Amino acid sequence: MKKDKHISRRSFLKGTAAGAATLAIPVGNTDASVWEAFFQQHFQEMDADEKARVIERLEQEYKKRYNREFSIKTTDAMPGVLFGYGLDLSRCIGCRRCVYACVRENNQSRDPQIQWITVLRFEKGEKFVSNLEEADKYYYPEKVPEEEYFYMPVQCQQCENPPCVKVCPSRATWKEPDGIVVIDYNWCIGCRFCMAACPYGARHFNLKTPRIREEEINPETHYLGNRPRYQGVVEKCTFCVQRTRSNPGRYPACVEICPVGARKFGNLLDPDSEIRYCIENKRVFRLKEDLNTSPKFYYFFAT
């Protein structure tokens, strides 16, 4: 904690609960930015001025931490857009390019290792949808695909009815109008209720301050997306909000890297989009549909 000067809300709240709030606030050596961080508004309640001030403070904080100039966007959801994702299980070869393209784009910690995408391997013919936990995620053969297996990458399913949002006691996570479930890393208290609530294992916890080589940092960020995280906060896939939320907006990093084109992305409200074509012309299914989470992530078999 000494290293990056970020005082988590969690330790602050802990202090308050013990009736010794002042103990948790480092009085002497503290510059104004630490105070500002404590009293930062909820992101959804900030006006443009407040957002600008917060962004400036964060850009400086990150510059100190990583020796790089950062840009942090706060772009709002675009009207008439509801993002959806498709993944073609008949194509995926389990090569894990997507896993590491996501790590690279989204500044996931290299040490300790955090990865938002997990590729599961199943034996062909196995009944798989109900027992994700027993699938093999550590496979490492010379070459993929292997004759007797198929592969299923899993990441945040961007549920329309997200159980993670319901359980968050600090409202640090919510669903945006374009359907992306986001986290405010400055409001997350690290209680990990959301991780327990997520049926897809999509949320990951920063047990320690995330470490990334300075030269591998991606400094093009969004406040609700890939900006660097702190120790003690939860993170997950945001459909690359920093890339996709713009007109024109780029495809997510995992879509662009996939060598077999198994990954499809677009606007569910646009009848001409690629994702609508998949839903209308392919046999799609969603993971653990019976839980009524209503994911916007569609698996399909294109043949």
Next chain:
Amino acid sequence: MGVWRLSILTTALFMIFLLRAGPAAAADKHGIPEFSVPPPPFSEGIFPCSDCHADMETNPERRQLEEHIEIVKMFDHASDQRWCLDCHNPNDRDKLRLASGKLITFEESYYLCGQCHGTIFRDWKAGVHGKRTGEWNGKKIYRLCVHCHNPHSPRFKPLKPLPPPKRPEEIRNSHLTNEQIPSNPLEALLKESDEKR
């Protein structure tokens, strides 16, 4: 005054209409969207074919070639039913030839593939079969079929996977310097493919 306003309004509406009509007009009569593709991935020094073939007589007899040995060896694309001149145009070897006799360039080879692989061709046109890069709501970069499938041996070739995630017990309490932090294995891979290009 009122007339002015009205005409401004109609002009504005008309312009909105034009803007909206844009993308639909971009597809040609075969439903091929306006797209950009990288040039076909020819083996080095092989194109134009006419460099050698212009002065050669065409032998239309189906036979085992003594030239293009690499291709002859790998050829497993319905090889019982077809041979070279079913796709390569006998008279001008720089062109491909459809079953109808129509000649097409190598840049349009998807028409040739689409003759047999109709459902895949349809998915490809919709942006669903194959890799897309670029903008989900703007300019997209397509790939030709032959960028991923060798036309003479089309099955997608197996790849070396990137490493599996660390097991929980492998995660230690380390204090690493910048240089000791593990590099993303994708960086090396991307560098390698950049150098090849």
